Structures are given as C-alpha cells and as structure tokens.
Amino acid sequence: MSDLIQAVLHSDEKTNLRQFASILRTQEKRYLLRNEILSLFADYCQNYEKSERFYHSSHLSKLIYYVQEIIIDNESLCLIIRPRIASQEAYRLLEDLTYEPMSIQELLDLRDRLVGRFHPQDGDVLEIDFQPFYDYSPAIRDPKNIGRGVAYLNRYLSSKLFQDPRQWQDALFNFLRLHRYSQYQLLINDRIQTQQRLSDRVKQAIGLVSALPPDQPYEQFRFELQELGFEPGWGNTAQRVQETLEILDQLIDSPDHQVLEAFVSRIPMIFRIALVSPHGWFGQEGVLGRPDTGGQVVYILDQVKGLEQQLQEDIELAGLDVLNVHPKVIVLTRLIPNNDGTTCNQRLEKIYGTEDAWILRVPFREFNPRMTQNWISRFEIWPYLETFAIDAERELRAEFQGKPDLIIGNYSDGNLVAFLLARRLEVTQCNIAHALEKSKYLFSNLYWQDLEDKYHFSLQFTADLIAMNAANFVISSTYQEIVGTPDSVGQYESYKSFTMPDLYHVVSGIDLFSPKFNVVPPGVNESVYFPYTRKKDRLLTEHDRLEDLLFTLDDPAQVYGTLDDPGKRPLFSMARLDRIKNLTGLAECFGKSKELQEQCNLILIAGKLRTEESTDHEEISEIEKLYQIIHQYNLHGKVRWLGVRLAKGDSGEVYRVIADRQGIFVQPALFEAFGLTILEAMISGLPTFATRFGGPLEIIQDKVNGFYINPTHPEEMAQIILEFLTKCDQNPHYWQEISHRSIDRVYSTYTWKIHTTRLLSLAKIYGFWNYTSKENRADMMRYIEALFYLLYRPRAKALLEEHWQR
Structure with missing residues (x-):
C-alpha cells in the first residue's frame, strides 16, 4: 500500500492530498471512519470541481477507498489502510506530506492517547499476542479460502500422509483403535496389531463382502468380519461395508484430501453432544421476545433436532444397531427459579419431536439470591459462569453416563463455558458466536470504561479471546462474519488487534488464516416454515x-x-x-x-x-x-x-x-x-x-x-x-x-440437513487432526489459562461484589 501513497506523492495529485488533509484537520471529530472519510472526499471533489475520472480513478481516490480509519493526531494524520480482506497497515502522514509506517503497538498507543488513556509514566500495558502459537500450525494463504478451513486441512493432512506414509499410516491405525461405545470396541480389535496387518486385512475383508449380495444386512456376516479383526462401525449392509473398506484401502495406498474426508466422515465417533447456551430464557414455549431471547433459541432447538436425526442416520449406516447404539443430545442452559410462567425452572425438559434430546438446566450458585433467583442480562452473567461450568460437568456426566463427544458453545458466554468444560473433559470444542457484541457497539473497546457499568465489555471481550483461540474449530454462518467484505471489517477480524485502554493491548488476538474457521450456514425448520402455497x-x-x-x-x-x-x-x-x-x-x-x-x-x-x-x-x-x-x-x-x-x-x-x-x-x-x-x-x-x-x-x-x-x-x-x-x-x-x-x-x-451433515463431518475431521498431527496445544492452553485466571477471574469477582450491593 505504500506504493499507492508514493504514487500520489510523486504525481500532481500531491496538491490534492495536501488540500484534502487540510480539510480533515479542520474536522471537529478526531477519529473518522470509512463512511465519513468517503463522504468528506466526495464533498471535496464536488467543492473543488474535480472530474468524474479523478473521483473514481485517480491514485488519491484509490487510496481513499482503502482507508478504513483516520485518526487526527495534532498536525499528523494516521491512516489505517485495509488493502485487502483480513489485512491492515497503518501509516503516519506528516504535515509536510512525508509518511512513515506505524507498528501495531504505536497504533494502539495512539488510540489510547485519543481517549486520554495513554500515560507513559505509568509504564507499559499488558500485550496479548496469540500469533506465536499459530506459527507452528498450517495456515491458509489466500483470503478467498478463509472459512474453508477443513478443505485446506484435508489437503494438508493428505499431503503429510503421502510425504511420510509410514508415520501417518501408523497414526491412522492407532486412531482407528481408539473408538469405543460404552463397553463395546468399534472398528478394529486386537486381531489387528499393526498398520501393515490392517492393510492386508482390509483387502481380505473387501474380498469377503464383495462376494455377498449388496443388501445383505451386516448382522448376517458380522462374525466373519470379526474373525478378520473388524468390529461394528463399517456399515449396515455388505455394499456399505465394502464402500467404507475400499475408501480406507485407497487412503492407505494413494491418499488425497477428498478420500481422507470421505473416510473420516464415516467413522462412528460422535454419539453424545452437549450444546451450551447459558443466557436468556431457554425454553420451547413462551420465551421468544423476552430480553436476550430470540433467534439463538430457534437456531439451537432446530439444530438439535437436525443433529439427532443425522446422528441416528449415521449410526444406522455404520451398522451400530447391532449394539443398540442411540444418540443423545443435551442443551445446557441455566435454571431460573423465578420462571415468570416459563419452564425455565425445570431441571430437565424433553425437546419436542426428538427421541433423546433434552434441555438440561443448571442453576447459578446462590452467591446473591436477589440476582441468581431471577433472569440475569447477558451483560451481567459473567461472575457465575466458572462455577456454573463446574456444576454442569457433574450434571452432564450423570445425564450422558459418561462424557460428551463434542461440546458446541453458543455466544460469548456459552463459548466460555464450552472452553471450561472441554478443557476439563478433554473433548472437541466447537464455537458458534452468532454475533459478537464488539462489532455491534461502535468503539465499544476504545470507550469500554465509559460503558462498563452497563455492558461489562472487559469481561466479554476477554471471554471471546479465550474461547475463540481455545476452540478446536469455529463455525460461522457467513464468510463476512469472519473477515467482512472489501468495504467492512468482519466480526472475528475486529479481534485481530485492538486496545482496551488501561487494561490491555491485543497485538494479535486471532489468526484469521487458521484452518479452524468454517462457514456452515444454518437451516430453517421446514415443518414450521414452508411456502404459503402449500x-x-x-x-x-x-x-x-x-x-x-x-x-x-x-x-x-x-x-x-x-x-x-x-x-x-x-x-x-x-x-x-x-x-x-x-x-x-x-x-x-x-x-x-x-x-x-x-x-x-x-x-x-x-x-x-x-x-x-x-x-x-x-x-x-x-x-x-x-x-x-x-x-x-x-x-x-x-x-x-x-x-x-x-x-x-x-x-x-x-x-x-x-x-x-x-x-x-x-x-x-x-x-x-x-x-x-x-x-x-x-x-x-x-x-x-x-x-x-x-x-x-x-x-x-x-x-x-x-x-x-x-x-x-x-x-x-x-x-x-x-x-x-x-x-x-x-x-x-x-x-x-x-x-x-x-x-x-x-x-x-x-436446510438443517446440509448444516448438520457438515457440522458432524467437521467435528470428526478436527478430532482426527488433533490426534494425528501431534499438535502441541499445551503452550497455547497455558497462555489461555493465564488470561482466564489473571484477567477474567478477578474482573468477574469484582462484578460479583457489585451484585452483592444491589
């Protein structure tokens, strides 16, 4: 982008830049956003009678198009430029029209100074930087592929399988041996002790099932396969078992990313799912339209039904009916004793239209009954989430008679609880933000102290940083939820770098090019919402x-x-x-x-x-x-x-x-x-x-x-x-x-069918990735725990003290 600045300065447009910069310095506002900058430039072109070509095609107009923010600092202008999606540069333009690049730290200091919160004599502020923890992970290069993380991850994994086949085939073999349901071993048993034996036995098993009628039920040849070392989980018919074994055979002999995804998506490894959504009034009747209660309730309930149906379909296709395997899905939320006519005071509520899906409500501990007996705003619930997670773990283990295979967080609070549970239970964590408040409230991080009494953004944004980095994978509904558009910053992108003056500077809050991000849009409940013509x-x-x-x-x-x-x-x-x-x-x-x-x-x-x-x-x-x-x-x-x-x-x-x-x-x-x-x-x-x-x-x-x-x-x-x-x-x-x-x-x-099929496939592939990559996440998790215990917890306790005074 410095080339474009130089192009302006080395042309006759330098005078135009000087004129426009003078106009900017006369503005009462010291912090200008993109729409305001574009409007001022349009006024400048009109007032100075500039041509249409200049307005649309000049070097200066192109530069202004990429400028996201301008901060007026005495006589200099700080230009925050977004040359492309998921990329940001900052330059200081001096009064004499010389310019110099600004570091992230300098930019954050300037923003602090703008709101009167920069005091060098007080020492430096805490810097949060997650980038070193992503340097050892595969990274997407092309911004167009952000949100297609699993496709990139599959290509990366299959290339590793191809480059070092022995190591990765051993890892695949050991991964297959892991899978159990209750007391039952799945997929392969002790008759197959090595990867080479697996490869040989796969070919034998293909020969066995290919001689059978395609629709012959699995239970009729189950014990022949067991003699070869294969337990239930390969398919429900001879044809399905043959297909699955042939995919594995191809994966062993000539791996590619499509074969890898096809195989891992068939592995029966998810039977129990917990979805976490603590805030609001979570129920099936009489809750929509209440504070903090809207689309997320509809989304989660519809998602639960879709997940249960898809899990049941996958179980049947895997041939696990012979073990009497059934899926179970639980929505974890909070119990509200003063229920105001809702069912939110019931510990357990069956979800309509499901076989074994439930709303499990766990109360907040009664630190202050005047608060915890009642509905609590999503902006105020932070002091109760850590102990809620501890209590919920016990309740979930009891309901599942074990632990879940996947935990899905919803919203900032649900994702924080999902992090705490997944860390303790050692299971895969999925984040779904739905909406991040930081994007909804303009300058909410910059003026957080002025808003803290009402919104407690210091807790919320810290929770977001913790959960989104801890998650094994992140689901967004749209591409722009992650990285926005050429004209606007995405919700997750807004966490890349920002300041919470007097609290901390985020130098790198999230790696947008991480393959953990995936776009999986929700569906609509087709039994309730359908065309008026039906x-x-x-x-x-x-x-x-x-x-x-x-x-x-x-x-x-x-x-x-x-x-x-x-x-x-x-x-x-x-x-x-x-x-x-x-x-x-x-x-x-x-x-x-x-x-x-x-x-x-x-x-x-x-x-x-x-x-x-x-x-x-x-x-x-x-x-x-x-x-x-x-x-x-x-x-x-x-x-x-x-x-x-x-x-x-x-x-x-x-x-x-x-x-x-x-x-x-x-x-x-x-x-x-x-x-x-x-x-x-x-x-x-x-x-x-x-x-x-x-x-x-x-x-x-x-x-x-x-x-x-x-x-x-x-x-x-x-x-x-x-x-x-x-x-x-x-x-x-x-x-x-x-x-x-x-x-x-x-x-x-x-449709929810498209959504749930994709979500379960992702959960399996990220589970496989976490196992086979031997990725050492311990260092990142320790860093995250430090943020939780040293930043989040003290502020949550301070808010709890405030609640005692109410």
Whole structure:
C-alpha cells in the first residue's frame, strides 16, 4: 500500500492530498471512519470541481477507498489502510506530506492517547499476542479460502500422509483403535496389531463382502468380519461395508484430501453432544421476545433436532444397531427459579419431536439470591459462569453416563463455558458466536470504561479471546462474519488487534488464516416454515385467529393501533425491540414516506407494549421511541404493533398469512450476523428486504430473490421498497417471481440437513487432526489459562461484589 501513497506523492495529485488533509484537520471529530472519510472526499471533489475520472480513478481516490480509519493526531494524520480482506497497515502522514509506517503497538498507543488513556509514566500495558502459537500450525494463504478451513486441512493432512506414509499410516491405525461405545470396541480389535496387518486385512475383508449380495444386512456376516479383526462401525449392509473398506484401502495406498474426508466422515465417533447456551430464557414455549431471547433459541432447538436425526442416520449406516447404539443430545442452559410462567425452572425438559434430546438446566450458585433467583442480562452473567461450568460437568456426566463427544458453545458466554468444560473433559470444542457484541457497539473497546457499568465489555471481550483461540474449530454462518467484505471489517477480524485502554493491548488476538474457521450456514425448520402455497399443510384452524390478530383484533393488552384500511398491502417485520434490530428505524422510514403509507400498512410483532413490563434498559428505550415515532408522524390508523409472544407454529403461519395478501418482509437491523427471520420469511414466499450490514449479503442475491436496504438511510430504504411496489403494479406476476426465487434459494442452500451433515463431518475431521498431527496445544492452553485466571477471574469477582450491593 505504500506504493499507492508514493504514487500520489510523486504525481500532481500531491496538491490534492495536501488540500484534502487540510480539510480533515479542520474536522471537529478526531477519529473518522470509512463512511465519513468517503463522504468528506466526495464533498471535496464536488467543492473543488474535480472530474468524474479523478473521483473514481485517480491514485488519491484509490487510496481513499482503502482507508478504513483516520485518526487526527495534532498536525499528523494516521491512516489505517485495509488493502485487502483480513489485512491492515497503518501509516503516519506528516504535515509536510512525508509518511512513515506505524507498528501495531504505536497504533494502539495512539488510540489510547485519543481517549486520554495513554500515560507513559505509568509504564507499559499488558500485550496479548496469540500469533506465536499459530506459527507452528498450517495456515491458509489466500483470503478467498478463509472459512474453508477443513478443505485446506484435508489437503494438508493428505499431503503429510503421502510425504511420510509410514508415520501417518501408523497414526491412522492407532486412531482407528481408539473408538469405543460404552463397553463395546468399534472398528478394529486386537486381531489387528499393526498398520501393515490392517492393510492386508482390509483387502481380505473387501474380498469377503464383495462376494455377498449388496443388501445383505451386516448382522448376517458380522462374525466373519470379526474373525478378520473388524468390529461394528463399517456399515449396515455388505455394499456399505465394502464402500467404507475400499475408501480406507485407497487412503492407505494413494491418499488425497477428498478420500481422507470421505473416510473420516464415516467413522462412528460422535454419539453424545452437549450444546451450551447459558443466557436468556431457554425454553420451547413462551420465551421468544423476552430480553436476550430470540433467534439463538430457534437456531439451537432446530439444530438439535437436525443433529439427532443425522446422528441416528449415521449410526444406522455404520451398522451400530447391532449394539443398540442411540444418540443423545443435551442443551445446557441455566435454571431460573423465578420462571415468570416459563419452564425455565425445570431441571430437565424433553425437546419436542426428538427421541433423546433434552434441555438440561443448571442453576447459578446462590452467591446473591436477589440476582441468581431471577433472569440475569447477558451483560451481567459473567461472575457465575466458572462455577456454573463446574456444576454442569457433574450434571452432564450423570445425564450422558459418561462424557460428551463434542461440546458446541453458543455466544460469548456459552463459548466460555464450552472452553471450561472441554478443557476439563478433554473433548472437541466447537464455537458458534452468532454475533459478537464488539462489532455491534461502535468503539465499544476504545470507550469500554465509559460503558462498563452497563455492558461489562472487559469481561466479554476477554471471554471471546479465550474461547475463540481455545476452540478446536469455529463455525460461522457467513464468510463476512469472519473477515467482512472489501468495504467492512468482519466480526472475528475486529479481534485481530485492538486496545482496551488501561487494561490491555491485543497485538494479535486471532489468526484469521487458521484452518479452524468454517462457514456452515444454518437451516430453517421446514415443518414450521414452508411456502404459503402449500395449503394442505397449513394451520387452517388457526388462520382466522391469526388474520384477526394481525389486522383487526381490538385488544389493548396485546395490540396497539387499529388499521383504517386493513386491505392495504402489509409491510411486516418481527424482532425483539432492541437498538440493533432497529424496528424503530423501520417505523421512522414508514413515517417519513407518505407514498409508503398510501400503499401499505406497517405491522410489527415486537415484544412488549409497555415500559413497566420490561426490565431491559434497551427494550424500554425502544418502546418509548416507537410510541414517539407513531405520534410524531401521525401513523395512527396505519400501524399495528403486536406485543405478543407467538407459539412457534403460529409464527410460521403468520408469515404465510402476510404472503396471502402479497405482503413483504423487512429486516431493518443496523447489523445482523446472519438472520434466521430472513430465511423464515423467504421460505414462506415473502419478498424480503434485509439490511446490507452483515449476513444477509450472503443469503440474498440483490434484486434476484430479495433486496438489500441500508437501514441508516430511511429515505433510500423507502425508495427501494417503493420501486418494488411500482414493478408489482406494472407486472402482475412480479411479486410471485420474487416469491418463487426466495423459496428456491432457501431450499437449495439453507436446510438443517446440509448444516448438520457438515457440522458432524467437521467435528470428526478436527478430532482426527488433533490426534494425528501431534499438535502441541499445551503452550497455547497455558497462555489461555493465564488470561482466564489473571484477567477474567478477578474482573468477574469484582462484578460479583457489585451484585452483592444491589
């Protein structure tokens, strides 16, 4: 990137750079972000009457495009440049237009100084640097392949098998000998003592089963295979056993990455899974819309059902029915004694539609009953997680009658507990962040001290660093969740380097090129959410009730607002009332557009109607703001606000009722890591307009099967919706065309079958990698433990002391 700076300085554009730098120095703000920089440059080009070519194609315009931030430091400018995804450089541009590179440490010091937190006389601040621990691991080179970690890892492992076949074949042999279920040995027994014997016996076994009818059940030739040294786990029919053995034979003789993945994915090694999600109200009824409770509950419950089904299918295909093997899945969450009418005070709850999947609730220890008897905000639960993990280990061992084979963490708190459990139980740990608060709250790390009373980001960001580095593999819903886009920084990328002034500097918080990252998008529950055209499957008995609720019911306890003309096209959204979900922004967009009001009614399903019913400060603020917008723009008769918690079946039918009237769905979040409601709306057949900030960019193909909106520009958002409505008026089939493409998009890419198959395959391959690579993680884990015990735990204890005072 220094070449581009030099190109500017060695051309007649040097004068333009001097002029623009002078404009920047006059700004009241000392810290400018990319959108502000681009806006200032556009104003500069307009005011100085620059040509279109200069604005789009000059060296200076290209440089400005790559500048992510500018910090104004006295008379010098610090340019933080992102020349490509997952890469950052910093330069100091002096008043005389000379420049010099800045180290990460210098940049972090400058940010501290910007907020008045840099005091050289106090000594240096703690530096956290994880990079040395990744230097001995394989690393992806091309940013386009970030998020495809397992594909890279398979190629790496198969190359090792090829380069040093004896060592790696011995490792593969020993790995196969590990696997047991309860008291039963799986795959190979003591009749096969060496790798060479394994290779010979595989060929013998292939000869045996190839002579059998392809569909002959495994139990009919089980003991012949056992004589050769093969225990259950190879397949349920002669054909399946033959396929598995042939894949292994090929892997031994001529390994490649596809063969390696195909074989390891067939190994029966996962039977018990624990999913961890401590915060919020985790239940199956009457919880959605409560504080901290939304998409993650839907996601996890649907994921559990998919995992159990896939595990059962894998067990059957492996021929383990002969051992009476059954999968078990447990969602670990916290027990809330004051349950407010939910089931969150029940220790154990069977998950609907499953054979052996459960919600296991473990209470927080009663350090302060006034706190632990009740719901606790996700920002406040940090003091209770360490002892929760200790107590949960005992409960999990009892329920599984052993230990799980895989632990999946959810959100920052769940991932921290997953780390603590996986460390103690010595099992594979998977992280799923869903959303990282650091990306959602601008400058949250820089001004953490000002926000600490409310959000406790010092604990949360430390927990994130611990869990994401400790995890064996990380699942993200989208590529940009990891490394963003050319225009924006990814959630994980934001942890690469940052400062928590007066607490620590993160020099390297995560290696984005590590093969631990994998993109595995979630699915949608197809039994609840399906196209509105499937009339025979719909809840026809509930249709009239839901129609009445959405459009005409007069019940102040559940609904605010009546519609003057219920027949107008419904503009629909459903989310929690918090700042990031931005339903108030959608209401403001509607209020500012008379044309939208003429053509549509705005229908919002959004939690509570009254501030006195909530204990969440963000929800209270958004309730007040929504009333204010309705009154300010005189939206009475045009808006219905439903303060209801829908049963899951009802929520699916609600989308379809809106689709019956050729309505549209709008998801106006300021940031959305993924967006399950988008999938739900699209599969129901609703044309969907979703935020361009976050995961929706990868779900929707703009103007093909949905539409992008910028929720920070309400007038522009209204215009995009109006353009769609105009096309619908001009072409009677346009609504159906977008509707059909929306449905097709979900079925082709976003199903739980695709998700769970991939997730289990990943868990097996990373388990194999951790064993066969002999990777020494002890040094990293000691470093992580130091952060936990010396940074996290003291701050958690300090917060606990605060809780005692409440």
